[in-house]
Amino acid sequence: MSKHKLKFKLKYDLRPSDKITVNSLSITEIITNGSTYKVYGFGKIVKFGRALYLDQLSGNCRVTNNRFKEYLLSEYNLTEKEYYNIVVYGDIDYTPLCEYSKCRSPLEFLGINVNPSRSYRKYCSFSCETRHRVESGTSHMLSKNRSKYFKDHDEKAKEYGKKLYESGNHPFSDPLNTILATKLNFLANFRDKRNYSIARLYIAYTSDLFDEIKIGVTTMDLRSRANYIRDDSLPYKSIHLLYQGDITEVAELEYLIKLEFVDRRARSNSYEAFNSNLLKEILGYTRKLLRNLLESQ
Numbered sequence: 001m002s003k004h005k006l007k008f009k010l011k012y013d014l015r016p017s018d019k020i021t022v023n024s025l026s027i028t029e030i031i032t033n034g035s036t037y038k039v040y041g042f043g044k045i046v047k048f049g050r051a052l053y054l055d056q057l058s059g060n061c062r063v064t065n066n067r068f069k070e071y072l073l074s075e076y077n078l079t080e081k082e083y084y085n086i087v088v089y090g091d092i093d094y095t096p097l098c099e100y101s102k103c104r105s106p107l108e109f110l111g112i113n114v115n116p117s118r119s120y121r122k123y124c125s126f127s128c129e130t131r132h133r134v135e136s137g138t139s140h141m142l143s144k145n146r147s148k149y150f151k152d153h154d155e156k157a158k159e160y161g162k163k164l165y166e167s168g169n170h171p172f173s174d175p176l177n178t179i180l181a182t183k184l185n186f187l188a189n190f191r192d193k194r195n196y197s198i199a200r201l202y203i204a205y206t207s208d209l210f211d212e213i214k215i216g217v218t219t220m221d222l223r224s225r226a227n228y229i230r231d232d233s234l235p236y237k238s239i240h241l242l243y244q245g246d247i248t249e250v251a252e253l254e255y256l257i258k259l260e261f262v263d264r265r266a267r268s269n270s271y272e273a274f275n276s277n278l279l280k281e282i283l284g285y286t287r288k289l290l291r292n293l294l295e296s297q
């Protein structure tokens with residue numbers, strides 16, 4: 001593609017404030033695949049505002065981000081991936097591998113982004129991510145790291161749940177049937193009727209008066225689920241993915257967790273809300289189930 005064929009202006013001169021930024025960048029000579037490049041700000045992507053990238057091979061202009069691909073081809077005959085690899089890694093052929101030790105497949109390039117984790121995937125699939133997290137104990141939810149994600153909760157919530165439980169005021173007739181029916185309804189509605197194949201098992205902090213954690217399954221993305229208001233519940237305070245996978249497996253996981261903790265639920269009228277002091281046990285049990293699931297595959 002030659003430059004005169006491009007219909008719109010691709011690039012803009014540097015403003016004085018941009019020049020100050022560029023002058024503060026190091027200049028690194030990169031030799032890769034027989035070619036030499038001078039890279040401004042080697043190791044990272046430099047952007048001006050939301051819409052313009054610095055051309056880090058010339059250091060002298062800003063380029064519209066959604067036409068950067070076109071610019072790189074016309075100016076340098078480089079793909080976005082090649083440019084990114086040169087500027088960030090100094091190796092035009094750089095190819096990261098799936099972090100799961102038993103996989104190590106080459107990973108897909110997602111596009112140029114100032115955030116490295118958005119430029120390349122870290123895993124080739126959700127199942128590799130889950131396997132890696134279970135194997136290494138680095139899951140947000142399944143490791144000691146969770147303290148970072150969950151605040152301590154006040155004694156009030158714990159006492160409230162305890163009182164309810166000890167009062168013996170449980171108007172349910174057969175909770176096991178209710179939990180089973182919930183699972184079957186979910187699968188009938190989302191798997192059978194609407195053809196969803198993937199679902200997410202999550203744990204959330206509710207926004208109710210008393211701090212509770214809630215185990216749930218959804219076919220929505222988690223942010224949408226957290227903000228979703230139903231007749232019986234407010235948006236969630238926070239939401240965390242435990243597992244994403246086959247909808248039948250996910251429904252089964254939720255079912256088994258609810259069964260395991262049914263006698264210790266926070267309120268007699270909910271089979272998915274628990275006091276936050278059960279968090280550690282619920283996560284431990286979930287980890288055990290996930291191990292079994294992954295080993296069985």
Ligand SMILES: [Zn+2]
Binds near residue numbers: 098105
């Ligand atoms: Zn993989």
